[in-house]
Amino acid sequence: MKLTREEVLKLARLCRLKLDDDEVERYRQELTGILNYVEQLDAVDTNGVKPTYQVTGLTSQDENATRTDETSQQVTQPELLKNVPNTEGGHIKVKRMIG
Amino acid sequence: MREWESIEKLAAGVRSGQLKAADLVEKSLRLIEQHQEFRSIIATVSDRSHRRARKIDEMVSRGEDPGVLAGVPFIAKDNFLVFGADTTAASNILKGFDAPFQSTAIEKLEEAGAICVAKANLDAFAHGSSTENSDFYATKNPYDASKVPGGSSGGSAASVALQLAPFSLGTDTGGSIRLPASFCGVVGLKPTYGLVSRSGVVAMASSTDVIGPLANSVEDAALVLDVMAGQDVLDSTTINRQESYQVKKGSDLSGKKIGVVKEYFGEGLDPNVGEAVNSSIEKLKEAGAEIVEVSLPSLALSLSVYYIVCSAEISSNLARYDGQRFGYFDKIAKNLDESYENSRAQGFGAEAKRRIMIGTYVLSSGYYEAYYKKAQTVRTKLINEFEDALKRVDFLVGPTAPITAFELGSKTTDPLAMYMVDMMTVGVNLVGVPAISLPCGRVDNMPVGLQIIGGQRQDVELLELSKTVQELLK
Numbered sequence: 001m002k003l004t005r006e007e008v009l010k011l012a013r014l015c016r017l018k019l020d021d022d023e024v025e026r027y028r029q030e031l032t033g034i035l036n037y038v039e040q041l042d043a044v045d046t047n048g049v050k051p052t053y054q055v056t057g058l059t060s061q062d063e064n065a066t067r068t069d070e071t072s073q074q075v076t077q078p079e080l081l082k083n084v085p086n087t088e089g090g091h092i093k094v095k096r097m098i099g
Numbered sequence: 100m101r102e103w104e105s106i107e108k109l110a111a112g113v114r115s116g117q118l119k120a121a122d123l124v125e126k127s128l129r130l131i132e133q134h135q136e137f138r139s140i141i142a143t144v145s146d147r148s149h150r151r152a153r154k155i156d157e158m159v160s161r162g163e164d165p166g167v168l169a170g171v172p173f174i175a176k177d178n179f180l181v182f183g184a185d186t187t188a189a190s191n192i193l194k195g196f197d198a199p200f201q202s203t204a205i206e207k208l209e210e211a212g213a214i215c216v217a218k219a220n221l222d223a224f225a226h227g228s229s230t231e232n233s234d235f236y237a238t239k240n241p242y243d244a245s246k247v248p249g250g251s252s253g254g255s256a257a258s259v260a261l262q263l264a265p266f267s268l269g270t271d272t273g274g275s276i277r278l279p280a281s282f283c284g285v286v287g288l289k290p291t292y293g294l295v296s297r298s299g300v301v302a303m304a305s306s307t308d309v310i311g312p313l314a315n316s317v318e319d320a321a322l323v324l325d326v327m328a329g330q331d332v333l334d335s336t337t338i339n340r341q342e343s344y345q346v347k348k349g350s351d352l353s354g355k356k357i358g359v360v361k362e363y364f365g366e367g368l369d370p371n372v373g374e375a376v377n378s379s380i381e382k383l384k385e386a387g388a389e390i391v392e393v394s395l396p397s398l399a400l401s402l403s404v405y406y407i408v409c410s411a412e413i414s415s416n417l418a419r420y421d422g423q424r425f426g427y428f429d430k431i432a433k434n435l436d437e438s439y440e441n442s443r444a445q446g447f448g449a450e451a452k453r454r455i456m457i458g459t460y461v462l463s464s465g466y467y468e469a470y471y472k473k474a475q476t477v478r479t480k481l482i483n484e485f486e487d488a489l490k491r492v493d494f495l496v497g498p499t500a501p502i503t504a505f506e507l508g509s510k511t512t513d514p515l516a517m518y519m520v521d522m523m524t525v526g527v528n529l530v531g532v533p534a535i536s537l538p539c540g541r542v543d544n545m546p547v548g549l550q551i552i553g554g555q556r557q558d559v560e561l562l563e564l565s566k567t568v569q570e571l572l573k
Contacts, residue, residue, distance in 0.1 A: 008456075015414060015459040016421070016436075017452055018444035027456060030514055034457055037515055038403040038470070044477050051475035052482055053306060055531030056293050056338050056555065065335050079199040083425035094423050095435040 001039065003032045102130065102262035106171050106319045109265060110212065113170030116159050120152035120170030120214065127172035127216045130263045137239045139248070139257035140174070143217045147183030148172070151214045166212030168326060173208065174258045174267040177218035178225055178301035181205050188301045189233040190223040192420050192427045192446030202299025203334065204268065204310055204327045211326045216264060219254030224417065225270055225303045226450045227251050228278055228520040231511055234448050239507070241283060242545055246504040249279030249520075252313065256283040259313045266314040266323050272303045273405055274499075274524025276311045277536040281499035281548025284538040286569075287313045288320045291556050292531035293338040295324070296331030304412040305336075307405075307528040317537070317565045321346040324558070341559050349567030350560070353387030356492040362398040363497030363523050363550075375540035375547040376498045382571045383496075393488045393495065397481040398526050402518060404481065405525040407461050407474035414458025417451065453514060478529050485530045489554040494564060498523055499536040499548030523550060533558045535565050539572050 008028045012019045019027065058065065077090060086093040103109060112118030128148070131140055155165045175181055178188045180198035187193045205215060222232035230238045230253025238253045240246040241260040248257040252269030256279030259267050269276040271289040280287025288311045295310040302308060312323035325344040330337045359380060364373060384390050422428030422442025429441035447455070461470035488495060501522060510517045527534045532555045539549035551568065553561035 011456045011459050011463075014463065015418070015455050016439040016443055017447070017455065018437075018440035019452075027453065030453060031456055031460070033515055034406065034453070034518075035460070038407050038474075041400060041403050041407070041473050041477055042469070044400060044473075044480075046473065046476040046480065049476050049479050051472055052479045053475060054336075055306065055482065055529075056291070056336070058293070058336065058338070062335075064330050064332065064337060067332055075199050082199065083196055085422065085425075085428045092424055095432070095438055097435055 001032070001035060003028050003035065103265040105316065106168065106265050106314070106322050109171050110167055110169045113155065113212070114159060114164060118170065120155040121149065123170050123172050124148045124152040124214055124216055127264045130261070131217055134261045134263060137241055137244065137257055137261060138236050139220055139238045139254040139261065139263070141177045141187060141189065141218045141220050141235060141254070142184040144181065144183040144215050148214045148216045151209070155212055155214070166210060167322070168208060169212035171213045171266070172216045172264045173213050174217045174219050174255060174264045175205065175215050176221050176252050176255045176267070176269050178221060178270060179205055179268060180299040181215050181218070183215070184218050186218070186301070188224050189221045189235055190446070190448065190451065191234045192443070194427065196425055200299060203296040203331045205299065207327050219252070219258055219267055221254055222251035222450070223448045224301065224451050225251040225272060225275055226413070226454055228274070228517055229510065230254060230279070231507065232448060232450045237507055240504045243504065245506055246545070247282065247507055249282030249500070249504060251275040253279045255313050256280050256285055256287065259283070259285045259315060262315070266312050266319055269311060269313050270300060270303070271309045271311055271528065272307050273409060273528050274521045276313060277499050277524050277534060277548065277550060278520065280313055280536040282504040282546060284546030285313055285315055286317055286320050286538070287311065287536045288324060289527065289534050290324055290328070290558050291338070291533045293336050294340060294558060295327045296329070296334040296337050298331055298333035302416040304409040305416065306408065306412060309528070317562060317569045318346050321562045338556070344559055344562060346562045346566045348563070349570060350563035351387070352383060352567055355388045355494070355564065356391055357383055357388045358391050358393035358488055358492035358495045360398070360495050360497045361392055361394045362396070367519065367522060368498065368501045369503070369542070371542040372498050372500070372502060372547050375542060376549055379539040379549045379572055380496060383568065386567070386571055391492055393492060395481070395484045395488060395526070397477065397484050400477055401481060401526040401529060402522055404474045404477050404529055405521070406457065406518060407470050408478065408529070410454045410458035411462045411471050412458070413454045414462065417455055420446065422446070450514070481526060482530050485532060494561065495552040497550050499550040503542050503545035503547060527552055531555055533561050535561060537565060537569055537572065
């Protein structure tokens with residue numbers, strides 16, 4: 001398989017990465033190489049086999065999967081906001097999203 | 100020359116008042132200063148470590164017990180959130196990030212009296228096998244400064260090899276503790292998935308990420324694991340722990356069945372590395388172990404499974420770096436889209452972008468079944484093969500890496516060539532079992548690592564066997 005320029009641009013858009021023309025071409029080649037390598041899985045017979053997403057067999061029934069819905073203060077608001085680029089009145093300020 | 104006594108002895112010395120935590124911290128910071136040329140450290144935690152050392156010495160003079168790791172200095176990979184220094188994950192996108200809380204692992208170590216003195220260099224976001232992907236600088240192998248220390252926990256491994264501190268912390272998603280341990284001649288332990296909480300550690304691939312210690316002895320690594328292990332309400336993937344992971348005596352090799360993994364001795368393995376590993380295995384046989392050949396055919400597919408699953412999970416975990424709540428942001432972006440796209444483009448390095456894009460591709464509509472789901476299904480086959488093998492033998496062995504440390508810059512132009520370095524380690528992560536790398540000789544003066552793999556949740560057994568093997572290989 002060979003990734004096209006358009007596909008790379010679409011990918012970049014999906015994961016919100018701005019790429020210049022040189023980068024588009026460079027990643028087009030590198031990603032094609034990687035994807036071609038992993039395609040060896042196409043030929044593997046996986047009939048009757050289920051996917052594994054969790055290797056230690058934990059489920060939502062396990063004791064540590066949930067906790068009681070109680071609030072607690074582990075970190076203060078100023079601490080949590082100290083790395084935020086733009087704040088206003090204790091809120092995180094971002095660019096307009098709607099309209 | 101040995102700089103540090105065993106961790107047990109150091110802590111006992113501090114608790115008895117014979118050693119001062121302040122002196123241990125001073126010593127570690129001095130050693131760090133003296134070995135700057137290897138660039139294994141991103142930042143030191145000077146002020147806070149001095150303060151904590153003073154507190155510990157004061158506790159001792161008041162007759163209080165500061166804990167089983169009292170006064171022991173350590174270095175944490177810079178993807179662990181700690182107080183007193185930035186947490187950058189060696190990425191420009193997190194430069195200046197000041198952690199609002201600490202990792203559970205760090206909290207536990209501090210509660211036991213250990214003191215974090217510095218943050219170690221890594222491949223940015225732990226994406227890499229050589230530490231050359233750090234956005235800041237590459238770390239040099241202590242055995243040969245023209246070579247890589249391995250990665251992604253290259254700074255952690257080099258620091259322990261240089262004896263800057265008695266132990267360091269790393270993370271292992273596809274081999275990132277074991278591989279640099281192998282290249283730097285130190286002990287690197289990857290515990291069972293879920294044994295140590297990952298709360299407060301920068302996430303890479305959530306179904307394989309694991310935290311573990313690097314040290315100069317099995318006993319030291321075991322003691323650190325003993326402090327860190329256990330269920331955490333902040334990490335619901337954590338599992339129950341055994342009562343103790345400390346190792347006093349190694350297990351008896353006679354009667355133990357050791358499975359030599361056939362696929363680890365095939366194409367790609369440097370014959371000299373193979374020879375060093377085989378002589379080590381011979382020593383196990385001489386000590387009474389039964390050596391059996393086992394085959395795990397799906398190992399040939401493990402790199403492909405890994406680079407699909409891992410990239411997919413990376414793309415998800417790195418979506419949070421969007422320039423809005425923390426991290427680097429583009430100041431001149433005119434709207435939200437530009438803010439996202441530019442902040443991420445300018446903040447992330449090339450390898451992060453590659454993995455994010457591969458991950459996005461394999462999870463996208465139309466491709467999810469063929470790639471991600473297929474990979475997780477092949478993963479099941481690999482898990483079954485490991486389980487079957489570990490029913491027939493007690494442990495699996497092989498080289499940790501197909502080669503010894505390579506020259507800086509020699510694999511940076513071909514991403515796939517770099518990925519191949521992980522061929523012997525990734526299978527273990529996909530399955531979730533524990534594994535350790537032990538130094539087992541040199542080839543042209545460069546360290547070789549012997550990898551021992553145990554069954555899931557068999558960390559105690561693995562450590563006890565490793566202690567015996569360590570003594571045999573001395």
